[in-house]
Amino acid sequence: MSRVLVTGGGSGIGRAIAQDFAARGHDVVVAGRTLAALEETAQGSAISCRAVDVTDKAQVDALFDAPFDIVVANAGAGTAMRVRDMPLDVWQNTLAVNLTGVFLTFxxxxxxxxxxxxxxxxxxxxxxxxxxxxxxxxAAKHGVLGLVRSLAIEVARDGITCNAVCPGFVDTDMGQAAVTNVMERLDLPRDKAERMVVGGNPMRRMIDVDEVTAAVRFLASHEASMVNGHALSVSGGEI
Ligand SMILES: NC(=O)c1ccc[n+]([C@@H]2O[C@H](COP(=O)([O-])OP(=O)(O)OC[C@H]3O[C@@H](n4cnc5c(N)ncnc54)[C@H](OP(=O)(O)O)[C@@H]3O)[C@@H](O)[C@H]2O)c1
Structure with missing residues (x-):
């Protein structure tokens, strides 16, 4: 059995990934800023919870007091704002959680x-x-792919793989926040806003967390030993 870390494991995609690994008998740790949310993920299972802000190097380092076999850098946060309106701190915070957080975790x-x-x-x-x-x-998520593709080459000779899963709109709090943003910006009812949001997905529906989890499970498997530096799109054919 493997020891697995999932950052952002207190909700959405991270929660589903953590519960899937735990259900298969792995030793799982979930990490995030909100302990209560992590504890909800862990309910009824042996999942351990650790409070951490992935943008803080000391806090991230402290998470690794014992080695992990599988590290899933899932913590992230969306920002919807035009460049011309964007204060510098919004830019920097978005990069900090979505890109630097992955770098520190890996x-x-x-x-x-x-x-x-x-x-x-x-x-x-x-x-x-x-x-x-x-x-x-x-920009942050493109950066993650640059990090993944480069790190994959650095670790290949150690028998380690480094890959990315690239979902389209997934039905989580973040996915629903994107719908709410469109509703407010364009003054649309929720069903129309959701149709717009999923309009880029040829399958015209939100992706289920389990569909993302299945991709993670594959990349974590022994059978995926030769898959390295890959971006696995889970988007209904969007890209
Ligand atoms: N939903 C989508 O449509 C979609 C599509 C493509 C990719 N993704 C990516 O999938 C990942 C998970 O998203 P989700 O949809 O499951 O959204 P979510 O429910 O909002 O989950 C994001 C998680 O990240 C954690 N987090 C945020 N900032 C953090 C920080 N500084 N330190 C530690 N943890 C932090 C949050 O917990 P705390 O706030 O408690 O820390 C939360 O548990 C993200 O990387 C997101 O960019 C989502």
């Missing part, structure tokens, strides 16, 4: 990771294409 995770280790980032279709109002988020 760097610390690598220190004691052995052969067979897995580094997996939850990136986004915004890692593969841009979009109006998401410049900071897309």
């Amino acid at each position: 760097q610390a995770g690598l220190r004691e990771m052995g052969a067979g280790g897995r580094l997996i980032a939850i990136a986004s279709t915004a890692s593969l294409k841009g979009g109006a109002n998401i410049a900071a988020y897309a």
Whole structure:
């Protein structure tokens, strides 16, 4: 059984990934800023909870008091704002959580990771294409892919892989926040706003967290040993 870390494990995609690994008998730790949310993920299972802000190097380093076999850098946050309106702190905070957070998590995770280790980032279709109002988020998520593709080459000879999963709109708090943003900006009812949000997905629906989890499970598997530096799109064919 593997020891697994999932950052941002207190909600949405991270919660589903953590519960999936735990259900398969792995030893799982979830990390995030809100302990109560992490404890909700852990309810009825042996999942351990650690409060951490992934933008803080000391806090991230402290998470790795014992080695992990699988590190899932999932913590992230969306920002919807046009570049011309964007204060510098919004830009910097978006990069800090979505990009620097992944760097700090992978760097610390690598220190004691052995052969067979897995580094997996939850990136986004915004890692593969841009979009109006998401410049900071897309820049950070493109950066994650640059990090993943480069680190994959650095760790290959150690028998470790580093990959990214790139989901389109997933039905989580973050996905619903994107719908709310469109509702407010364009003064639309929720159903119309949701149709607009998923309009870029050829399957015309939100992605389920379990569909993202399945991609993570594959990349973490022994069978995926030769998949390295890959961006696995889970987007219904969007990109
Ligand atoms: N939902 C989508 O449509 C979608 C699409 C593509 C990619 N993604 C990516 O998937 C990942 C998970 O998103 P989600 O949809 O599950 O959203 P979510 O429910 O909002 O989850 C984000 C998680 O990240 C944690 N987090 C945020 N900032 C943090 C920080 N500084 N330190 C530690 N933890 C932090 C949050 O917990 P705390 O606030 O308690 O810390 C939360 O548990 C993100 O990287 C997101 O960019 C989402």
